[in-house]
Amino acid sequence: MNKEIYVVLAGGVGAAKFIEGLTKVIKPEKLKVVINTGDDIELFGLQICPDIDIITYTLASVIDKKKGWGFKEETFNCLKVLKTYYNTGWFNAGDKDLATHIYRTDLLRRGFSKVEVTKCICNKLGVRSELIPMCNEPFETIIETPEKKMHFEEYYIKYQCTPIIKDVIFKGKHSAKPVATVLNYILDAKKIIICPSNPIVSIGTILSVKGYRDTLKQVKQKIFAISPLIEGKTVKGPADKLMKWKGLDVSCFGVAQYYRDLIGHFIIDIRDAKYKSSIEQQFKLKTYAYDTLMVNIQKKKNLAQFVVDL
Ligand code: GDP
Numbered sequence: 001m002n003k004e005i006y007v008v009l010a011g012g013v014g015a016a017k018f019i020e021g022l023t024k025v026i027k028p029e030k031l032k033v034v035i036n037t038g039d040d041i042e043l044f045g046l047q048i049c050p051d052i053d054i055i056t057y058t059l060a061s062v063i064d065k066k067k068g069w070g071f072k073e074e075t076f077n078c079l080k081v082l083k084t085y086y087n088t089g090w091f092n093a094g095d096k097d098l099a100t101h102i103y104r105t106d107l108l109r110r111g112f113s114k115v116e117v118t119k120c121i122c123n124k125l126g127v128r129s130e131l132i133p134m135c136n137e138p139f140e141t142i143i144e145t146p147e148k149k150m151h152f153e154e155y156y157i158k159y160q161c162t163p164i165i166k167d168v169i170f171k172g173k174h175s176a177k178p179v180a181t182v183l184n185y186i187l188d189a190k191k192i193i194i195c196p197s198n199p200i201v202s203i204g205t206i207l208s209v210k211g212y213r214d215t216l217k218q219v220k221q222k223i224f225a226i227s228p229l230i231e232g233k234t235v236k237g238p239a240d241k242l243m244k245w246k247g248l249d250v251s252c253f254g255v256a257q258y259y260r261d262l263i264g265h266f267i268i269d270i271r272d273a274k275y276k277s278s279i280e281q282q283f284k285l286k287t288y289a290y291d292t293l294m295v296n297i298q299k300k301k302n303l304a305q306f307v308v309d310l
Pocket of ligand 1: 017196233295
């Protein structure tokens with residue numbers, strides 16, 4: 001038993017902000033980060049894991065904070081040539097970032113699992129928390145639009161989240177297996193925190209892997225989720241569109257509705273404090289209002305400390 005560990009469920013940008021704060025208020029070694037791999041994609045023959053990389057680079061302090069992804073002080077020379085060869089222009093990856101994708105692809109081809117490769121990259125970059133892909137098996141989030149089915153990254157980057165969503169398909173979910181150590185961490189953890197990430201295609205993806213949801217339900221009272229929606233809007237990304245597709249209210253109330261069977265506690269933004277009593281009454285969740293808009297490192301630390309202290 002290790003009552004000192006914290007497990008967090010994470011997507012990319014929203015999660016990385018919170019996790020950066022969390023590693024400043026608890027020892028990074030105590031943190032186990034389970035990361036969505038539904039955004040993973042093969043491009044230029046390389047295995048790219050956008051959410052894992054965002055969190056790795058954040059904790060390694062090499063992230064480009066302005067963009068929210070990739071390395072800081074990046075150049076894009078290799079990509080220019082790749083775009084000529086492959087005749088495709090929508091995906092962005094800088095020279096240093098491509099080095100990660102080459103290294104990952106090399107190790108995967110040599111037979112290492114995604115969990116092992118992630119651990120290796122984290123060790124090399126000096127990340128002290130444990131970052132764990134949600135599964136080793138291939139998994140892709142596909143968005144079906146009236147015109148065609150496309151990878152989530154294509155929907156997000158190439159089409160800027162504009163097409164109408166007809167369906168969301170978790171390709172690979174039937175063969176995906178939960179990572180055994182994560183199941184043990186969930187049972188042992190002091191707290192489990194669901195980051196302010198996209199509920200449907202970051203957290204929902206993790207939950208779709210058989211085994212996680214049932215294990216989490218056993219420890220409902222130590223699970224805390226943070227709303228990614230503030231005043232009915234996303235800070236970034238298409239969570240609002242996906243919530244609408246799912247038939248949920250586009251607000252922290254809708255997020256609470258989505259997580260209600262799973263969590264015991266819910267943190268909403270202070271600007272949404274008016275929802276506190278309705279969420280508590282309707283979904284029987286202990287609800288707390290706090291400033292969740294993480295615009296600088298102090299705000300990230302404050303939110304993390306608030307959740308740790310609850
Ligand atoms: P992605 O995979 O890169 O889209 O990242 P995530 O799934 O982790 O995060 C996307 C969600 O994070 C969006 O719904 C945003 O509204 C939310 N988000 C980003 N920054 C913040 C913030 O500072 N506060 C809160 N509450 N949510 C945020």
